[in-house]
Amino acid sequence: MDARVIRLFLFAAILSVVTGCGNERPESPETGNPAPPVLVESIVAVEELSGGNSATEITVPEGAVFHQGGMAGVYVVDGEGRLTVRWVRTGRALNGSRVILGGLDAGEMVVGRYDRSLREGAVVKQQVSETKEIQSNE
Numbered sequence: 001m002d003a004r005v006i007r008l009f010l011f012a013a014i015l016s017v018v019t020g021c022g023n024e025r026p027e028s029p030e031t032g033n034p035a036p037p038v039l040v041e042s043i044v045a046v047e048e049l050s051g052g053n054s055a056t057e058i059t060v061p062e063g064a065v066f067h068q069g070g071m072a073g074v075y076v077v078d079g080e081g082r083l084t085v086r087w088v089r090t091g092r093a094l095n096g097s098r099v100i101l102g103g104l105d106a107g108e109m110v111v112g113r114y115d116r117s118l119r120e121g122a123v124v125k126q127q128v129s130e131t132k133e134i135q136s137n138e
Contacts, residue, residue, distance in 0.1 A: 037125035042112030043077050046104050047097070058104055059097040063113040065090060074104065075111040081123045083111070 044064070049057045064074050065088070076086045088103030104110070111118065118124070 037081060037123045038118065040111050040113075040115065040118070040124045040126060043109050043124065043126045044112040046100070046106050046108045046110060048106035049094075056106075057091075057094070058100040058106055059094060060100055060104070060110055061112050062093060062096055062098050064110050065098050066114040075114070075118055075120075075124075076104070077109040077111060077124060081125060083118060083120055083122050083124055085120050086110075 042061075044061060047059045049059055060074055065072050066074070071087050072090045073085050073087045075083045077083060086103055089101040091099035091101045093099075111124065
């Protein structure tokens with residue numbers, strides 16, 4: 001019985017790879033056109049910090065890391081702005097950042113603050129924040 005379950009699981013995995021499962025672009029139901037980009041607060045580069053003993057540490061903002069089922073993940077943004085979940089191994093907190101022990105490389109782009117509404121495969125765009133300067137006549 002166990003061998004059947006394993007074979008069925010392998011068959012399903014191979015079938016999903018062959019058919020390109022998960023590579024569909026989200027479309028707007030009204031027009032059939034690709035959905036507009038989802039606005040996110042920030043998109044940041046994964047940083048590489050040099051430690052005191054010549055070791056380097058990879059870090060991301062603390063808010064970029066989310067947890068699901070005992071695993072930690074981040075949303076990686078590819079060159080087209082498309083989101084992919086990347087499961088990572090996390091280390092200690094460091095000045096508002098989280099050390100990443102495995103799963104990311106320096107220079108990759110991640111969503112700076114996790115948002116539950118984000119979905120893998122969505123196209124994202126960084127929000128433009130506007131600040132106004134108020135002058136005082138005092």
